[in-house]
Amino acid sequence: MTGPSKRIGLFVDFPEPQQDRNGVFGRDIAVDGFCEALVSHAPASELCLFYNGPLLSRRTADTAHLEALAGPDVTLRFSEMRAAKRDFGSLALTHFHDPDGNLNMAHDLRARYGRTLFPVTATPHVFSYPYLAHAWILRMLLQPGLPCDAMVCPTWSARQTFLNMIASVSDALAASHGLKLSFEPQTPVIPIGVDTDLFRPRDKSVVRQELGLPEDGVLIGWIGRISALDKADLLPLLNVFAKLLRSHGVQRPKLMIGGSGHSFAEMSLQAHIRALGIGEHVMFREVPTDMRHVYHAAADIFVSPADSIQETFGITPVEAMASGVPQVVSDWDGYRDTVVEGATGFRIPTAIAGSDDALSASSGLYDGMDMFDHLSFGQRVVVDPDAMLARLGQLVEDADLRRKLGDVSRKRALERYSWRSIIASYFDLWSDLSERARMTEWHRQPDYEGRNLFPIFGHYATETLPLTTPIALDPQAAEVLSGKVPLPAHLSVTGLLSRPVLVSVFSVLAGPGMTLGEAAERVSKTTGCDGETSVAHIMWLMKMGYVTRPGISQLEASEATLRLA
Template sequence: MSHSKRIWGTLDPFFEPGPVLGRKVANVKFLGALLKLDLFDEYHFFLADRRQGNALREHLQKVVPELLEDGRIALFDRRELPGCIARTPYHCFHLSDCITSQPHMARMRNKYSRAFFPVTGTIHSLSYADFGGAFLRHLWPGNTARDAIVCSSRPGQVAVENFFEWLRESYSLDVSHFPAPGLAHIPLGVESDVLTPGEPSKEHAEDGGTIRLLVFGRISHHSKMDLLPLVRALHRLFANGLDPASVELVLAGWAADEDDFIPTLKDYVANAGVCMSLRLRPTEAEKVELFRSADIFVSVADNPQETFGITLVEAGAFGLPVVASDYDGYRDIIIDGETGLLVETIGPDATPDVDVLAPVTFDNQYHLLLAQRTVVEIPALAHALRMLIESASLRRSMGDAARQRIEKHFSWPVVVRQYAALWEELWKRPVEEEPFRDIPHPQALPYGRIFGHYTSRSLSPDMVVRAGRTGEAFYRGKDFPTLYSGMSMIIDPELTKKLVFLARKPVDTGSLIRKFMEVEPTLDKNSAHYHVLWSLKHDILERDRD
């Protein structure tokens, strides 16, 4: 599909202030890579409010000021979507999270766009108790071959497939009437040109040096990973003869100051004889220093909140070998025995107690219940750690292989080009557009149908109206009805004056709307109908009671 301009659109800022979490980092880095690679002529953001717009503009001014100065980035109010989609040939719309608005974006495209551009969204954490409803929204008759959910890992893709299978079984939904979007696999990435190995700064274990194990991420027993199995694995090594002074555990990442898990962890580590240093909420510069000063990266995820594992990719970019649990997207990133070592895990095949409890408890509570029955085998973990602690050559070879793998498969330019290829491929899929135009989304409320009985009557084609006193003054420029913030995207005062002219004598609304659309061909029937009702509300028109 080709147009005079290639325009990329989204409903999301891809930029969020606040605590540094994996989803936020992935989104902002994707956006930066997309804009720096600059594959499109324009980039349109349809945002929820002015605060979002101001924050994004400030961020973009730091990242790609030249695109802002050239007018190639446009920030819109989300209420402008219908009009923009109707008149703009978008190449694609991509959302930062498939959970939020992707099906409703597809519905809006179906209704207003001249050509059905691809609509895509990305998965992040998938394990929240209310996500069944979010994925149910994806099963609706308006899905087309140009709609896709982008899965950052193959295990994550299987989880989405399982969602759809479970929902269809639960609601008896026939796949032919309730299709799902397509699924594509594209990983997250890192800035491999920024995250690079440092110069060796110390001697290694065979020369009596201390081997530094780095754990980086959310520090929480109910989110991402339980660290106690790692401590037990180190204690096992010490009991089997490894010198405790030869190993330092560096724990870094995000945790709340008031979290009572940190003191408990410190006591546990001290009792096990492990030398540990703790670095909370490091800056980007401190993060780079932490990775470059480490010898081995360790991540023993046991929590279904984890879907991909961006820290493992970062570790590979820094040339670190990884010891990780054989869990979720980790096995997409690590080639066992080549770029790191994967430790086998054991988990339940059914969770009936959590299934019932999760919808009425906090996410940290049910995630803890799930994680505490997911086993990262401690003997195998200890064995993997010992292999890398005792062999500098193995660390170097695995670290070098990890760096090469990241550059080839997980650098952001490589990842963004995969998205561009996906959007091109989706365009090639044939879609017969007209049958999709008027398919409503079953979870988008038909407000008129549900609440239409609240008013005394509805605006019917045979209702006779005429210009009101305010309307006549407005037409002559002697009165100025109030147009609230946000309404200027919906109501055009100059068009309203044409309504006054057409209704200078009593006329039924059916005829009035038909004539209105004849003199203003850009109006659709719904917009014309809205202008009439707004004019009645503000005394520009009034019902003729004679």
């Protein structure tokens, strides 16, 4: 293949602007950051970025910011996914990646439209929602995954969780249906990155002045969603901080809770702050997503007592790390990979009892995904308050230790979590998977969701027209052909209809009478579209009354069908 050595397909989500600019959502940060970093730091390659446009709207994807980031050796190609499917095989992709964990969708895309075998990969960001066992894990077990594919886990803990889910669903299928299914793709670990140019140490007195934060005293900062449902219960942190004030008041510590979240959570925190009498030492700040780097740099210590099973990686400790700020976090999930005990900060021991049968049984049953299971499970997780008090106190009173841990943090972030190094790791993985693909025998296999609609729903109609059905232009088509009435092909904005194909149908049917199949064949030869597309356009014109079946009305057709029955 000439040109770039890799032609990578990537599904990119272009959502509407967020309603909550102050919400810190790790999934959004990770997916957006990966796409921007891939465009910026990829070696010589062509990136084919697919997106879903609104079906009945002319709004197009905002691609300008990605185009501006493109590296000198990167060629960008944007395509709306519905349009790309029509010619997907000709793209000759060498890889396809879904940055939001949808490996099964990437697999189906290759199976239905790919002409040759290429690796598909995905990066997951959440494992805890009950519906994922069926909608995600089961689908991956039922699909013939290949060793040249990969689910790229952001941490070793996330990898273990994913494998636990695979084993749980597989065991259940074996017990209930006698099926023995396995997951064949690779499960490598590549972390999520941060922009280490943006997240960096800054002059704390300057940024605190800009943000209106106290310039004196030791500032402890929490930045993230304020939610006990899917992040962390901060009430225990307030108890610890109240004790810290009594034991280390001379250092004048302040606690900044930055972000936004559920109103009930914020009201509960405010009420407890008043009850503890620590209001003058605790401040809430809304942290716009695009200002996180400044707030991180303003803090002396970052704290995160995460206790939710929804947490998978935990991007905020790494952002603090890149900002040269030591971290005090719970010894929980992805934090174990990122925060190095005694080197970049401290991990606070956690404990949980193993009894949750009743809670697990109720999860996901007519609960509207209210995340009660997440909240209940999190309330059973103990983040050792005494250890947290000791570590926070140690850092509050020792500025030299804070500087030492901050320096190591910055170095680790540059070496381990810069997006440049993360993207390099992905390209190393894709090269390895390409070698596996070359040694893998592949042929398309049907998937149970690749349904044909006609066999399932075709009986809804009164009759099915055979290709031998005679068709002709209806007299009212003359109004369209003369320009008196415009052709109302408004659905052409969706790619559903093609005006050139519609015009070709008019042209073909202007001659002697012919059958549906003959007309479709001639339209295909004229326009280059496939037979199904030609038939679909003819049926739409029949739907609009511009094409008819000569010699028989629809009522007569219905009566004829009844007589035959």
